[in-house]
Amino acid sequence: MSHKLTRRDFNKLLLTGVAGSAFSLFGTSNTAFASSKRVVVIGGGFGGAAAAKYLRKLDPSISVTLVEPKAVFYTCPLSNWVLGGLKTMEDIAHTYTVLKNKYKVNVIADVVTDVDVTRSTVKLKGGQILGFDRLIVSPGIDFKWDSVAGYSESVANSKMPHAYQAGPQTILLHKQLQAMRDGGKVLICPPGNPFRCPPGPYERASLIAGYLKEHKPKSKIIILDPKEKFSKQALFKKGWDRLYPGMIEWRSGAMGGKVTKVDAATMSVTTEFGVENADVINFIPAQKAGKIAFDAGLTDATGWCPVNPVSFESTIHPGIHVIGDSSIAGAMPKSGFAASSQGKVAAAAIVRLFQGKVPAAPSLVNTCYSLLARNYGISVAGVYKLTVEGIVEIKEAGGLTPLDADDDQLKEEALFALGWYKNISMDTWG
Amino acid sequence: MAGKPGIRLTAFALLLMVFAAGSSAQGGVGSGVSTQAKKGEARRVESSPRGQILALSCTSCHGTDGKSVGIIPSISGRSADYLETALKAFKSGARYSTVMSRHAKGYSDSELRLIAEYFGTVSHNNK
Numbered sequence: 048m049s050h051k052l053t054r055r056d057f058n059k060l061l062l063t064g065v066a067g068s069a070f071s072l073f074g075t076s077n078t079a080f081a082s083s084k085r086v087v088v089i090g091g092g093f094g095g096a097a098a099a100k101y102l103r104k105l106d107p108s109i110s111v112t113l114v115e116p117k118a119v120f121y122t123c124p125l126s127n128w129v130l131g132g133l134k135t136m137e138d139i140a141h142t143y144t145v146l147k148n149k150y151k152v153n154v155i156a157d158v159v160t161d162v163d164v165t166r167s168t169v170k171l172k173g174g175q176i177l178g179f180d181r182l183i184v185s186p187g188i189d190f191k192w193d194s195v196a197g198y199s200e201s202v203a204n205s206k207m208p209h210a211y212q213a214g215p216q217t218i219l220l221h222k223q224l225q226a227m228r229d230g231g232k233v234l235i236c237p238p239g240n241p242f243r244c245p246p247g248p249y250e251r252a253s254l255i256a257g258y259l260k261e262h263k264p265k266s267k268i269i270i271l272d273p274k275e276k277f278s279k280q281a282l283f284k285k286g287w288d289r290l291y292p293g294m295i296e297w298r299s300g301a302m303g304g305k306v307t308k309v310d311a312a313t314m315s316v317t318t319e320f321g322v323e324n325a326d327v328i329n330f331i332p333a334q335k336a337g338k339i340a341f342d343a344g345l346t347d348a349t350g351w352c353p354v355n356p357v358s359f360e361s362t363i364h365p366g367i368h369v370i371g372d373s374s375i376a377g378a379m380p381k382s383g384f385a386a387s388s389q390g391k392v393a394a395a396a397i398v399r400l401f402q403g404k405v406p407a408a409p410s411l412v413n414t415c416y417s418l419l420a421r422n423y424g425i426s427v428a429g430v431y432k433l434t435v436e437g438i439v440e441i442k443e444a445g446g447l448t449p450l451d452a453d454d455d456q457l458k459e460e461a462l463f464a465l466g467w468y469k470n471i472s473m474d475t476w477g
Numbered sequence: 478m479a480g481k482p483g484i485r486l487t488a489f490a491l492l493l494m495v496f497a498a499g500s501s502a503q504g505g506v507g508s509g510v511s512t513q514a515k516k517g518e519a520r521r522v523e524s525s526p527r528g529q530i531l532a533l534s535c536t537s538c539h540g541t542d543g544k545s546v547g548i549i550p551s552i553s554g555r556s557a558d559y560l561e562t563a564l565k566a567f568k569s570g571a572r573y574s575t576v577m578s579r580h581a582k583g584y585s586d587s588e589l590r591l592i593a594e595y596f597g598t599v600s601h602n603n604k
Contacts, residue, residue: 101533357495384537391533405498407526412534412583414576428576429584433495435488445581448575459575466547470540474526477539
């Protein structure tokens with residue numbers, strides 16, 4: 048999906064004449080040096096926390112408030128490592144202490160219940176009202192609970208965890224895997240596109256297989272996928288054949304992978320090919336932008352948020368920037384890495400806009416590492432730039448781990464996966 | 478919609494504007510790095526907005542200001558010339574890497590220079 052600047056944006060430019068009119072694309076209050084520079088950030092994940100930190104780092108005269116209900120944030124990256132027994136929940140936990148103490152971000156543990164776009168205020172569940180000059184919305188994903196009959200939030204919290212927002216969901220799925228008998232069957236049901244972390248379900252299958260191979264070797268994993276192909280497919284399939292022969296079966300949409308119904312009482316799912324029973328069912332529902340993005344009217348018909356690709360400012364509500372999974376960011380995937388990259392681009396743009404200057408052209412990047420076993424890592428990288436078609440991937444760059452990579456390279460990628468995690472965590476919360 | 482000539486032209490004008498806006502520190506087009514000296518302060522080097530935007534991509538893997546805490550090499554403390562040479566070697570494939578060449582190929586030589594200058598400047602200012 049490639050998002051372009053909207054016709055309305057272009058018309059604004061045409062009407063006002065090009066020179067000096069770029070600010071009509073970046074909200075209304077930026078024709079002169081801003082005297083008030085208050086930014087509120089909704090959401091303390093990879094996007095929101097990076098944006099908050101970099102706003103303060105790039106311009107300490109900006110006052111930044113971060114609203115995030117969770118005191119401890121568990122990352123989706125590496126949560127599959129927890130499922131595979133390679134990491135603990137503590138290893139993927141982050142707090143806001145450094146953002147508060149070192150970067151002087153005002154962190155409020157609360158939920159935004161209302162965004163008033165005309166008054167430029169947000170209201171918190173606790174009753175507090177915060178004014179802003181610019182707002183950054185980074186709420187991640189929400190689930191389409193009704194996309195498949197029989198699934199619901201309460202089913203997710205009791206019998207069939209999605210484990211696609213790390214935390215209690217990760218713990219529940221982990222416990223189910225630990226309690227499962229040897230010879231049991233695990234179903235993983237990924238959603239259709241677009242969804243958060245495209246290689247995530249397949250890394251998950253790999254690391255669960257690693258755990259089962261060691262502790263419950265008679266067990267089996269079936270991936271019921273509505274799609275016909277998936278991220279890093281050839282690399283995953285080669286790795287599965289080498290590491291876990293016969294343990295992981297992937298069924299595409301055309302081969303009975305499309306789930307039409309789930310039944311928590313009988314622990315089964317229904318596909319076009321029949322009923323499949325299992326001991327553990329990891330059902331990952333279809334996704335849409337986070338709730339506050341809908342409540343604030345920032346979404347379009349796709350269920351995601353259209354943005355100006357220079358500043359990630361909403362093309363619907365000027366002065367409000369949407370970053371991360373909720374945004375429509377051209378060719379970029381929905382990943383923690385991408386969200387962080389977008390958070391920094393939005394922060395740098397806001398700094399410039401407060402100075403009455405045109406933001407610099409964005410440069411965006413993504414790398415998704417996946418682990419198949421402790422010493423077996425693969426990656427996909429992408430470098431993105433702005434063109435008249437929006438944010439596009441640079442064809443000459445990026446790409447996958449070579450299919451013929453030797454064991455040393457695969458081990459190095461596994462080490463870099465952890466090295467990346469440590470540094471992006473520091474770059475975001477540390 | 479983007480296929481309409483008028484709209485494409487305007488989008489192109491916007492592109493020119495944002496690329497021009499970020500090309501230097503003080504608004505002029507130059508090397509990408511300029512110096513500012515305030516009274517009573519050590520000379521602090523300012524990097525260009527475009528260099529900054531490009532370089533912010535690097536810190537997700539190499540750490541804030543290029544200071545790595547894990548196995549990935551630090552960028553911090555290296556000179557601009559060292560970094561430029563390394564980045565160009567990754568881009569050409571002359572230097573082996575797992576992932577760096579896939580990234581370096583996404584930038585022009587002048588963009589690699591801006592990135593190198595940015596981190597060279599950060600290292601200078603943190604001395």
